Amino acid sequence: MDASTTEVTTAAAVRAASGHWAGAVRLAARLLLTVVLAYAGLVKIGDLTEAGRTVALYRIVPDDSAQLVGGVLPFVEVALALLLVAGLATRAAAVGAAVLLVAYAAAIASVWARGMSIDCGCFGGGGTLSGGAARGYALDIARDLVLLGAAALLIRNPRTRYALDSWVLDPKERGA
């Protein structure tokens, strides 16, 4: 084995290792989004009236559609979580999650800009706050951005291990 072959093999190994690493990061991103969306959705489904009230507190959608929006959002969150945990249509699900996250971050920013003091109600709860709202807003938006990063990774390359996508999109016929 001469020097150049060794070099090529090492380069391939490095590439394989980094690919392996990136794959693990994408898998982690998928699971992170799954867990957060599922938790956020299920908590809100536990009290839909409260979820509707929280939406109304943002004063973004008209008061009389707040309950509807508050009832629909958690089910969309859970549906996206289901798709992500199954790894089905990962890219589309990640796009959906990204749209939600951008909307949430924008909503929180808008409330912050209008000088209102509310709890984001991101994971249920919600309500008006007497103080310390700004810190909460910053944390909420930061969390949304981290999750948005995870979604972006999956949109760029949605292939992960343990995903139904690899089953459905690349069936065995390829080898034949």
Added chain:
Amino acid sequence: MTGTRTMDAEVREMVHQRHRRRRTVIVSLVAVLVVAAAALVGAGLVRANNTAPGKAPSRVPAGLAADKSGVAASTGAVRVDVYLDYLCPECRRTERALTAALDGLRSHGGVGVVYHPVAFLDDRSAPAGYSTRAASAAVCAADAGRFEQYSTVLFSKQPAEQGPGLSETQLIAAGRDAGITGASFARCVEDAPYLPWVRYVSDIAASRKVALTPTVMVEGRRVDVTGSDPGGALTRAVTEARR
């Protein structure tokens, strides 16, 4: 020979890519359908949650509006609906301004004010349920004909959220501050016969898509009372409706 084999492979690859694209589209459509179905479930549940309750309970307080959905403080052509929760800080903030504006408007006559004491914030007290207890006591005050006065007292003594709220004794004492004399009020606060009606009022409010308190409507149209001058906003809306 080698050339054809490469061609073959290329064609196979192309066919494979085309199949893959088609499957991707189908799978994405399935995903969209799954999300849409979930959204429909949510919308359906909201609708089911917010259907108007059937009949009013048999025991209702005195002085109700005709539809039994609230306490009528005055009668008149222009209807003003006020939805309030005794634990809601924003209700306390706007109470004085709104009461003053309503007094001014009513002095000219022609304004029918209906108060809907809802219990939306029951889980914001510990133990839960202060909103219901306070609303129930306020409705007892309606029996004594002093709902508005009692409301004002309750807001001036509004407890902090996440606390226990006013005790039964304090609720009864607040009645004296509102000028209610007589033992029947105390008995009413203790026995709380109007609990079903408070629930009924909350359900009616939800079916009218009232999600937040305070919500103020003039002739069924919402008035924004979140600004710095809620009284002025209400007065303008009523003046508008009178024309």
